[in-house]
Amino acid sequence: MFAVMKTGGKQYKVQSGDVLRVEKLAADAGEKIQFNEILMVGSTVGAPFVAGAGVQAEVIDQIKGEKLIHYVKRRRKHSSQRKKGHRQQLTLVRVTDILEKGADKSGIKAAIGAGSVSGAAIVAAAPKKAAPKKAAAPKKAEAKAEVAVESAGSRPANLLSEARGGKADDLKKISGVGPKLEGVLHENGVFHFDQVAAWNAEEIAYMDDKLSFKGRIERDNWIEQAAELAKDA
Template sequence: HTRGDKVITRKKRQRQTYRRTIGHKQHLTVVKITGISADGAKKPAKKAAAKKDDAPKAEAAAAAPVAKPEVDARGRITSLEGKPDNLKKISGVGPVLEKKLHEAGIYFFWQVAALTAAQIEELEQEMSFPGRITRDNWIEQAKEFAKDA
């Protein structure tokens, strides 16, 4: 729902009130057409067929042991392979902090859970959020999420 263009009505009266204008915006509903099919047929569902093919691959990937990527002395990943964990599940971590953690080389819950006091202090300085990790109990939450992952 939106409002249309302003409709202006002018009223002619005598003397000072001669040039009065009154405006009104009419409520209206806008319908957007995203596509028109010439034959009236719906598009075929390609996603369902793709999911059937991906099932054996997913089982093979789950059966293979997951190797932890290389970590430097600070507990940070130098080169990421695969999909990182959703760090926004941790209370107090939003999209901005998740991006800063990724820039710092922290992509997984097990990394956050394994942080030492010195690493926490260094990370908080980099992110410009002093005391955030201990105040919001990131370590405890990350340990719980790492168990589930």
Template sequence: MFAVMKTGGKQYKVKAGDRLRVEKLAADAGETVQFNDILMLGGDSATVGSPTVEGAAVQATVVDQIKGEKLIHFVKRRRKHSSKRTKGHRQQLTLVEITEILTSGADKSGVKAAVGAGSVATTAEAAPAPKKAAKKEAAPTAAAPAAGGDDLKQLSGVGPALEKKLHEAGVTSFAQIAAWTPEDVADMDEKLSFKGRIEREGWIEQAKKLAGA
């Protein structure tokens, strides 16, 4: 009886007792692994999978982790100053010996699935890490005055954006605005980029009334 199995992107026709080299598996020497991608079973009657034969598998024992023959890769670019480059490469392989071909019941065999060393897949899928709940920061309320300060939006022409600029400049109360001198007004005009607005809107007079209230 023989089987055609797939591993590492290649197909192999195997029977019990065969030894073959496959793309490196995540297994140690002496371990038993199971190839579950069986494309065909042959013998007295052939069974062809669509694409694989359900319940079929090939079990094998890992003999050793080896390297393939050295391959030389030579590149020459004659139009680029005659540059040349030579590289050598030895493919990582696993030597296995086929021990048994299962025609059914592969899912109940309990044998570790043959997985490529470079694959992230495992026989038992790892539970996904719990997602950390994103901390929701409370958005500042535009209408709320600064802590310990006055609601500067009561002044004519002052909205949330302008109030924020005033807070950044250290102005949080009507009393501060009521006490501004001409020098303070000129300085604040520059900071707020609204030259002449303070006098036009009459902030100082409004602040005096609001502070008194």
């Protein structure tokens, strides 16, 4: 007899004796576990789950999946690229029994521990494993904060409190700059073409953030346009 069960957001068709790699469960090697979210047992189809059905298994080991490479490259971002590796934490289990009925009275107590997946019941919970994940949360927050700081770039050194000689250049001559965006540039200390033409990559990132138009400066070639316009200013 076979069954279709769900765990870790995935579905598995299993028979007694099958060995599976499932999303990490909070169980140690040798422990008995039971999956209660059963979509189908033999010819019986659940709606969505089959009442009273279960799949019992034994934990073989806690393992890691194959290494996956995540690579991101941004065009027109001065060769901005990022490469990361990841190995998913998995639990290796062997199916021991498929219960069409009576799974609720099997004697295996439901417990939720760190890393456990909805729909699985285990003999003993593993609350100790929850501590590392809770402790890791601040580090993730700090990492996000560091990324946010890096993405803001650096403030241009040539920003002004007012236009030189009391007369600002017509920044609307730059393609992509309208009256509203020109006003925002003025608010941030940008009044002249030569200011825009002198920005480097870090300063472009800073102004992108201030203008709330990510990529607009490079996409519309503001630097090149401003350099040409500055010659005639």
